[in-house]
Amino acid sequence: MTVLVTGAAGFIGFHLCRALLAAGHSVVGLDALTNYYDPALKQTRLDLLMPMRGFSFGRVDLTDPAALGAFVAAAQAETVFHLAAQPGVRYSIEAPQSYIQSNVVGTANLLEALRQHPPEHLIFASTSSVYGGNSRLPYAETDRADSPLSLYAATKKSGEALVHSYSHLWSIPSTCLRFFTVYGPFGRPDMAPLKFARAIAAGEPIDVYGNGQMRRDFTYVEDLVAAMMAVMGKAPVMGQPLEGDSLSAVAPFRLLNIGGGRPVELMDFIASLERALGAKAVLNMLPMQPGDVVATEADARLLKALIGVLPSTSIDEGVAKFVEWYQQYAGKGS
Template sequence: MRTALVTGSAGFIGYHLAARLLAAGWQVVGLDCLSPYYDVTMKERRHAMLAESPGFTPVIGKLEDPGRLMELFARHRPDAVIHLAAQAGVRHSIDAPRDYLEANLIGTFELLEAARAHPPAHLLMASTSSVYGANTEMPFEERQKADTPMSFYAATKKAGEAMGHSYAHLYALPITMFRFFTVYGPWGRPDMALFKFTKAMLADEPIEVYNHGRMSRDFTYIDDLVTGITGLIEAVPGDAPVGSQDSLSPVAPFRVVNIGASQPTPLMDYIAALEEALGQPAQKILKEMQAGDVPATWADTSLLTALTGYRAEVDVRTGVARFVDWYRAYYGA
């Protein structure tokens, strides 16, 4: 029976990934610090549901605490490590950049040091579509330069990619970085747009729509994202590239892979799907673009498909309706 270490296991993505791995027969060690960035009760409930499985071992603590990850690696010797824990949020990074320095840079350093001492068969680390920054060539493809971050959050995630590459090269650690594209679904983060829109609309309050709605996102349903991650666990970077589109490094067992729906959706269509699911119109306050934001994202997922056979399956209307069903059940709304 294989063991996976999932950092950020009480988070939105970490919870869903850990649940999928447990269902597939993995032993899962879940590390989370239960940060108060958003509702800690929600994080505790996610962990409690995972703990119903005898294969789950919860660990509460910070990545950046010296020695914590080293001890976990030494004790559990994970076969796969999926590093999801991070300080998230583009806007928050403008107000509290030190949170990102500590969790996203120091925390990632501690993880890489532990992996160097106790190498897993595969280390997978979460990045973000935000690293594409000011790029305008669509769809975003992994071999594009990503040198123009628009937020400190994006800068720390791009730095994490560079750190990972150096460790892959120096210590022959097989590392895959995956870039997420606007993930949504049940148990989602309360600071994300879908959550905030739903809460406001059910309270008959207006929603704030930035850039006057002239935005699009490659909205990715959580189940599709987790399918992409679990498929990549077996796609360990080696010496030979998979086709001409592979981002495999020429000097390290390291690659970058997009995980998205590969289907950009206009923000107004996303809101329309929510209006349909809730059965009521939204009162919209149109505003200017927020600092650190970008007008559009769109993932080229051809590399992920070549590596795993991945195809996104859940369209926006279906995914938004599933989120609304969960929201109503969770909050009794």
């Protein structure tokens, strides 16, 4: 089928596009190539995608409704993965307007375009950050998520609400995927794995927030993409819920955690990086930062019921693959 991927030059978008193309789908990629982090990494990802058979690309900004509408109309995609967004919890405190424009206004613009050209399945990339102040672990899709702790989380929760309303009003089958701490090759420079790897390799200190007590449900990117592709063929249908489902009573709409439900302490993640890099980290222990939570853990029962498998790559295995990529990438002077 033809699949539209917004944020195609991003970390997850790049991996998803490669997997879709390898499976024989036609992929129409969209990205604004913004400079939130070094655009050279985005261009490197895009350069790897461009020669692949079945891939086409357009540089389009979600905040340009006319250009976006024309692009969506031309794509005629059966499935849409909406991954494009302004990411990052801490940066959202510094630049709130960037998040509101990209994640709220941009998502609304895309939904308006899709109302005119509805896909068979819209899949929206959300985040475990929407659970915010929820103290119950593991996080279940049916838990309330109305106390976000960061503006980033608030804009993603807003996106979920917008998707639900369009799903209800125009019967667009939609799934909102809540990602849990995704890592792997070609990851963003502002995320801990790449920041830590660079500092450890250089013998420089790394900032460890929460005094190392934080726990995260790390999800290796290839596991995530495999789950996303499996979800493609599982468009929600009203009146056909699974046990413990988050399926809406008034729309073909579902919330879905993508995580393995196996949280790892930050210090254990750092130890895995040290083993893979063959170097010890210099630790700069710091308190929790605004917008952060102590722990995340996915209740993965609905994911297992829907697609039959769960993310299973161990931290040591995933980190080793990440470090192998990092050493090759860093060796090219990037």
